[in-house]
Amino acid sequence: MWPFSNRSTPANAPLSPLYFYNTLTKEKDRFEPLGRGPVRMYNCGPTVYDRQHIGNLSMFVFTDVLRRALELSGYSVKQVINITDVGHLSSDADEGEDKMSRGLAREGLSLSLENMRKLGETYAEIFIEDLARLNINTAAIEFPRASDYVDAQIAMIQTLVEKGYAYQIDSGVYYDTSRFPDYGALGGIDLDGLKEGARVAAVDGKRHKADFVLWKRDEDLGWESPWGRGFPGWHIECSAMIRRLLGEQIDIHTGGIEHIPVHHNNEIAQSETATGKKPLARFWLHREHIQLEGGKLAKSSGNVVYLADILERGFHPLSLRYLFLGAHYRTASTFSWEALDASQTAYLRLRAFVRMYDEGGTMPEPYRLRFDERISDDLDTPGALSVIWELMRDPAVATEDIRAGILLADRIFGLSLDADDEFADSLYRQKFGEAVSIDALPSDVQLLIEEREQSRASRNFKRADDIRSELASRGYTIEDTAQGPQLFRH
Numbered sequence: 001m002w003p004f005s006n007r008s009t010p011a012n013a014p015l016s017p018l019y020f021y022n023t024l025t026k027e028k029d030r031f032e033p034l035g036r037g038p039v040r041m042y043n044c045g046p047t048v049y050d051r052q053h054i055g056n057l058s059m060f061v062f063t064d065v066l067r068r069a070l071e072l073s074g075y076s077v078k079q080v081i082n083i084t085d086v087g088h089l090s091s092d093a094d095e096g097e098d099k100m101s102r103g104l105a106r107e108g109l110s111l112s113l114e115n116m117r118k119l120g121e122t123y124a125e126i127f128i129e130d131l132a133r134l135n136i137n138t139a140a141i142e143f144p145r146a147s148d149y150v151d152a153q154i155a156m157i158q159t160l161v162e163k164g165y166a167y168q169i170d171s172g173v174y175y176d177t178s179r180f181p182d183y184g185a186l187g188g189i190d191l192d193g194l195k196e197g198a199r200v201a202a203v204d205g206k207r208h209k210a211d212f213v214l215w216k217r218d219e220d221l222g223w224e225s226p227w228g229r230g231f232p233g234w235h236i237e238c239s240a241m242i243r244r245l246l247g248e249q250i251d252i253h254t255g256g257i258e259h260i261p262v263h264h265n266n267e268i269a270q271s272e273t274a275t276g277k278k279p280l281a282r283f284w285l286h287r288e289h290i291q292l293e294g295g296k297l298a299k300s301s302g303n304v305v306y307l308a309d310i311l312e313r314g315f316h317p318l319s320l321r322y323l324f325l326g327a328h329y330r331t332a333s334t335f336s337w338e339a340l341d342a343s344q345t346a347y348l349r350l351r352a353f354v355r356m357y358d359e360g361g362t363m364p365e366p367y368r369l370r371f372d373e374r375i376s377d378d379l380d381t382p383g384a385l386s387v388i389w390e391l392m393r394d395p396a397v398a399t400e401d402i403r404a405g406i407l408l409a410d411r412i413f414g415l416s417l418d419a420d421d422e423f424a425d426s427l428y429r430q431k432f433g434e435a436v437s438i439d440a441l442p443s444d445v446q447l448l449i450e451e452r453e454q455s456r457a458s459r460n461f462k463r464a465d466d467i468r469s470e471l472a473s474r475g476y477t478i479e480d481t482a483q484g485p486q487l488f489r490h
Contacts, residue, residue, distance in 0.1 A: 085120030
């Protein structure tokens, strides 16, 4: 068991140690926190020049599942998701148009710090609302705005300059990557032939192609600094906020796989230089991309779906959460409306079971251990879902024990399966109709149901399917459960 005082073992909690795939070690490492306080977790957040598409949102469902797994294992968690409202250029390096400036131009606003913050706050609020719709407890998370921590960023840059790891040229202040021998260790980046995605800019005066901006001069706009007026680099924002809010070392740092080559290696270099080589994070976890019709979800290509689009089409937001759970966070997955519809059906069925049967009961130990094994193995949510569906279909398990198992699993899944939700109820009625008692049905319908059960028992599935179709033509939908058939009237 864990030797740390911040861990207890709640009833029905997973007992296995948690293992996460650590991008830094390229192995699944057993999770142990650095100290006795809360687990300190930093999640790279959005640049709020526009609303976030569902690929962006999938990152924070993943980090919410991560937090839930830690909490179910007895840890408390201090979680920070940064809001970048200044200083992020359109690539991960030092090139392209500033994203916040692009957002101002799109909305017809003049270029000023006041308007930049106003724009950022508008889309930060939309982002946080979207997270809440996906059942992420935003009240338990800190959402620092980068523009509120410019003083901390300037102080960190001064430290790097004083230590001789940064130099000034006409365009600003740059970090000298040649001074950091381990640069590129995260992800095994080859500096001589930077991998695809690790774009670097050709800036006059840069000493090395991988050197990155710490302070970008702009005499017309920005903050005053020892190096002239301007803006902090994107990378220094995260390092400074981590240090201010979580300390010099943290337990877990997350982001998308696109952050590995440049952004996160830059964070490591500047943070560990500033703190005297203290490792910034013990665990680095990265989420794969969501694809849409064969291409990555991306605003730049117009290949986007927003949560608002999903709601507009009449889907429940937790159907999208279920869809995310159905693929491992380190596996690329594809969004389609058909897949979302199937996820909504599954979500509604789980919810209906919980609300249909009695409380009390306990998750059967074999299923609990298998569920625990899947979650403890690098958050295998698709495997954990499979365990729960197998439990649902097991005729040897009492309904109250199945229900208890589903609700224990939901402490990880975060689908609020036992919550009052009229929207979900209405979607269920639209999908399946009103539940009816078989005993109250006309006798000829009861006979058809009995014949179908006999056909299924004798493996005459063609006849069973024919009866299902006949029942549908008469206005009934039949659902097979471990406890027998359940009928719904359209």
